[in-house]
Amino acid sequence: MHWEMVMGLEVHLQLATHSKIFSSSSTQFGAEVNTHTNPLDMALPGTLPVLNHEAVTLAIVFGLGIGAEIGKISRFDRKNYFYPDLPKGYQISQFFEPIVKEGIFDVPLEDGSTFSVRILRAHLEEDAGKSVHDAIPAHTGIDLNRAGTPLLEVVTEPDFRTAEQVIAYLKALHALVTYLGISDGNMSEGSMRCDVNISLRPKGESAYGTRTELKNINSFRFIERAIHVESQRQQDLLEAGQTVTQETRLFDPDRDETRAMRSKEVANDYRYFPDPDLLPIVIDDATIEDIRASLPELPMAKRLRYTEALGLSNYDANLLTQDRATAEFFEVVAKTSENPKSAANWVLGDVSAALNKEGISMSDAALSAIDLATLIVRIDDNTLSSKMAKDVFDALWQGETDVDSIIDRKGLKQVSDSGALEVIIDALISENAAQVEQYRVADEGKQKKLIGFFVGQAMKASKGQANPQLLNQLLKEKLG
Amino acid sequence: MPPAFKSIATLSQELKNGEVSSRQLVEQAVARIDTLNPELNAVVCLEADQALANADQADAKRAKGEHSPLLGIPMLHKDIFCTQGMRTTCGSKMLADFVPPYDATVVQKLKDAGMINLGKCNMDEFAMGSSNETSVFGACKNPWDVTRVPGGSSGGSAVAVASGMVPFATGTDTGGSIRQPAALCGITGLKPTYGRVSRYGMIAFASSMDQAGPMAHSAQDCALVLNAMAGHDPLDSTCDNTPVPNYHQTLDHPITGLRIGVPKEFFSSHLNTEVATAIDTAVRELERAGATVKEVSLPSTDLAVSTYYVIAPAEASANLSRYDGVRYGYRCEAPSDLQDLYVRSRTEGFGAEVKRRILVGTFTLSAASYDQYFMKAQQVRRLITQEYDSVLNEVDVIAGPAAPNTAFALNDTSKSITDMYMEDVFTIGANLAGLPAISLPAGLVNGLPVGLQLIGQRFGEAQLLNVAHQFQSRTDWHTRRPTLEAVR
Structure with missing residues (x-):
């Protein structure tokens, strides 16, 4: 049977703001652990988020960059789950009304054609912190420097059929966001992180197969490899009459395999609801037009x-x-x-x-x-x-x-003065009478070789500064 | 008037005249707390030395000719406000040892106005309760009758003022937590319009309704303090930037022609008949002062409690997720793994009422019940808001009882959980609609205070305080004080 891959992407872009999305802490990468944190980042009681409008502007810039509709009114929601790197016990995200709505992103392919990807939405959210496993023996530490860094999550429709299309899309997206200056796109520092939803179906079938989600792969090469490995795994399962389990999987580049991350993924209920601490983001046409006019x-x-x-x-x-x-x-x-x-x-x-x-x-x-x-x-x-x-x-x-x-x-000036070159050529002709004689009786092929000899000698005599085209032309005249 | 029961306005004048010093006021307050608190349990943290040092500074400023009305006046904060360097528990074992590294905006503003904070007041755990009985510090007692509750959740604040420990305390009101204890303790308490006072540094219960306000003897005192508490705060996105009027300046305006609406639904079977009579008498007093009174209707009043008990627990379930034993607060002994750390820290750190509301909120937000509960409650909330707004197009102020009963007995096992929730039936509407509302003393029934509630238009605090002050100029209920015989 022939199988067709179906893939949709979720890309998290770290927005290039100076401070975090809801606090005044710096977003700079690589600081000493827990130094870019304030009471809000640590979710101390009583702290309240205040929206950084720079993040909103960058999200609008992105939306305009892909020709998407901008949500005139968008809202923040709470996504509830417990994890040590998530200090509030919920992530502030946009679930019900994202800031960037549907758009089409034209991805150039090498042959000059374009491949259109339907963008479903792009929404603002805050990043989580990081667990640190090697700092304290037998304990896991938490670094909250990254907690609250603004992210734009860009979600596509399941429009990808090949790994090449995925990579082309990611490269074009990377080019776009670095162009627009909305993200540094630095994959190794996590500024651009990609989740791939992937499923197989028999070619010609319109229904989608069961998908798995490959999470947080941070280089183009690994993404390509992960897609290959995971599609092969799914194909083997399907061809053996087994089923694919809907789950989140991690790609392990060292072992060249994907493995299940959380098997109970489907059971997660994030209990989204509108965040009462934040007002809706209301964007008027004038703001959109101002931003549009400033786009490169x-x-x-x-x-x-x-x-x-x-x-x-x-x-x-x-x-x-x-x-x-x-x-x-x-x-x-x-x-x-x-x-x-x-x-x-x-x-x-x-x-x-x-x-x-x-x-x-x-x-x-x-x-x-x-x-x-x-x-x-x-x-x-x-x-x-x-x-x-x-x-x-x-x-x-x-x-x-x-x-x-x-x-x-x-002293690199090329000699293009024909008088000066003629002096050199005349000298060469008189010094190399035998070769001149050979040239005159030789066929075309042989002549070419002999011209090469004279050019070489003339170059030597001019210390490499003779204009080669002019030299060729003069030699042909003189020898001819 | 015994010195302990003097109003801010009086004390301020005495300070200005040099009749008393801020140090003396603080010493008196500390002495009175030392005497009364072992029985009343209104104060859970007292920082006398720091307060005396601040009082000396205030006296020094007075000596240099500074005379702002709140300078040097002693006060207490509800233990829900973060106070830099001063333990802030929210009435919970979860935060028993929590010392915030920053001041709430309200704390900062009152500090800037020169008030002297002595410490923190008892409260229902995380402001969840109407009797102050859910506090980890134990119940707080009503000074009018120590076998009875002071109401909640700002019970400690109400008792501290009513018993004359301090002339003023802060409170917060999510479903009636300022107005109901004010009513039950015979003091004046104002819940401002949602967004009038900053929520920054106020530990969140239900963020879309939480609002801080003043609790004092009179509307005049509330006006003086609200002048300092209110105003835009860049640290709270929901805090409004509507200009703050001088609430004190309009207190003496006559209320001739004021239109008062009395909702018929507030005089339902929930309301104690003697309380109803007292409220009726109070409304007639306003009529005598020149107001016109008419019956109005808020048909969805009966839905308010159930709407509130879907929305508030939902927001609380998320707001309280941060108490996970990871960064601060209570952590269980020797957790075996992450799951165990979460489960035991939260099971052991929270009290029963808090856990009940977290569970209810988690349920109503779950994918399977969101539409049926949370969405529906949001729709009913909009309906209730529209009803209030449309009544407030016809009248200036809505008048009615603040609570259905006078103070009830401590440890009343005959009261079910939902009976307790019904305590807030008349106050919740203003929280759902975001409107300002005040409770003021309006009578005594069997020796226990009754509170008249006035609900005003959005940002209509000046009018509410004006009406309340006019009432208090014509009556003396707000000057009645408990004898405290049982305490001494």
């Missing part, structure tokens, strides 16, 4: 502009728009050099390779876009050969600035 150009619009106005390939446009820093760097280079294609090649080629080598991202690079643009201009005006350009680029990457002074200092 979105990745999808950028991709379209890169392919249509700048003439880039879909593939390049895709890569360039995966993060905002790269796109913005590219745009400065393209505009200043007036050569978008060359700008794209440099950014995706040498710049990207250098970044990878150092393991840093575009936003951390010291390289100036203006310098790179000048470099391209100097290639285009024949000052630099492509080989010289690589030398200049290396110097720039090492921290030097000002392309023209690098060229001067390294």
Whole structure:
């Protein structure tokens, strides 16, 4: 039998606010345990939540970014359950009326086509703290630094059929939120956490099978692997005539397997009800329009502009728009050099390779876009050969600035003066009479090789500074 | 008037005239608490040294010419308000050793106004009760008859004022917890409009109804204190920013032409006939003062108690989840695992009434009963609110009894749990609708006080206090004091 995978995603995005969603404590990652906490974060009696409106603005920015409807009135609800890292015994979330309602998110695929994901909702909620198992011998400690960090939970319809679609969606979502500046998207620090709901059904069947939920997988690679492993497990069960149990499962990358987390998951009753401590969030049209006007150009619009106005390939446009820093760097280079294609090649080629080598991202690079643009201009005006350009680029990457002074200092100027080149060529011809003779009687193939020989010699004589195109052309004339 | 029973207004004048010092007032209060409290059990925490030091500071300020009306006046807080460095128990074993690192906004505001807090008052555990009998510190006794309850949940506050320990104490009112004990102890207690006074630092019972207010001898004293208690607080999102008027300034306005509505449903079979007569007499006194009185109808009055006992426990069940034995509060001995820690800490730390309400609330919020109970109760709440609002379009003030009976006996085993819940039948409506309401002394039945309740329009505290003050200018019920013979 052929099986079809059906998946829906829940992604928790940590919003890039300075303070927590209901308290004034800092949200900075990596502080000493329980230092970013105040009486509210510890749920001391009598404390009350006060909404951080920065979180609301970021949620609206997200909603507009995916073209979703913004809930004019949304509310907070209490989700009740006991757990040591949940100080109040309930999580403040939005269950009945989320701030972001339905929307469609177009995810670009490598072939230039798009894949539309239906977003069901996105709602604001507070993060829990963390259990710390290794700090106190034989005890579990609780760190409440993260408790109350604002999250936006983005829930999709079950629209995914392949792991590739899932990864493409997550990458596009990551690009979108980092573009919009609403989350740092740092997966290793938990700023973007993904739950995958996955089930199988016979191909052609319309009813869904029983799903499992893969929780909190925090890298693209692991998500892809977890989907593969879990779908295989479900397929094996189904083909053996057994059933899939609805449950939450964890992916263990070391053992390359998923295993059940809480088998009684279905029995949980969170007893949601409206939180009487918080007023409804009321958003008027003017606020929405103000926020809309402040939005940067979105990745999808950028991709379209890169392919249509700048003439880039879909593939390049895709890569360039995966993060905002790269796109913005590219745009400065393209505009200043007036050569978008060359700008794209440099950014995706040498710049990207250098970044990878150092393991840093575009936003951390010291390289100036203006310098790179000048470099391209100097290639285009024949000052630099492509080989010289690589030398200049290396110097720039090492921290030097000002392309023209690098060229001067390294004496890298390309010789494009035909008079000067003719002197070199004439000398070569007289010194290498035998080769000149061979050239004149050789077939086309042989001639090419001999031209190569002369170019090499001329380059040597010009200390590598001869313009190769001009050299080729002059040689052909002289030898011809 | 014996010195212990003097009003804030009188004491303030005496302080201003230099007839008495704040230190003397605090010393008197401490001495009286020492004498009366062993029997009455109204005060559960007394910090005399700190209070005396603060009194000296107040006296120093007076000496420098500062004369704000509350400066140097002794008071007590209901033990539901967090007080920095001072144990705050909420009447529960769960918080028996809890010392908050911060002050509630109400505590801070009264401190800023110069009042001297002596300590904390007894109360029903987590404000759940109408007799003050659910407190972990044991029952508090009614100074008019020590075999009887003072009412609850702000029973300790009512007793502390009624017995002359202090001229003022804070209370909180979720379903009648200021007005019913005020009525049963013969003092004046105001529950402001929901959102008028900050809830920050006030330990939550039912967040959509909890409201702090003053308990004192007179409407005039309540006005003086409410001036300092009320106002917007950025730490409480539900606290309103409607400007706070000077409640004292309008006390003397004549009430000629005031429209009073008396709901016929308040004079039902629940109401003791002698209490009914006293209330009727009081309303006629207001009529003589120039008000017009007419009968009105609040048809859903009978639904109020059941509506309240769905919504309040539901909110409480979540509000009390934080008491889990993990970060602070009571923790059971040697828990075997997490589940055991939760179950035993909560089983041992909470009293029976609190556990009953947590269970009820957990049930009404469960997926299977949410629509049938919680949703339905929210709908009835809206209906009740509309009824009050529509009556308050026709009249300025609703008048009626604060409680169906005078103070009842302590440990009355003939009273069922639901009988106890019916104590709040006339007060709950104002909480469900978020309206301000005041209870003021309006007679004595068999030597026990009766409370007249006035319910006003949203943010109509000034009018309520004005009407109450006019009543108190024409009557002397609010100056009657218990003899306390049994105590001495």
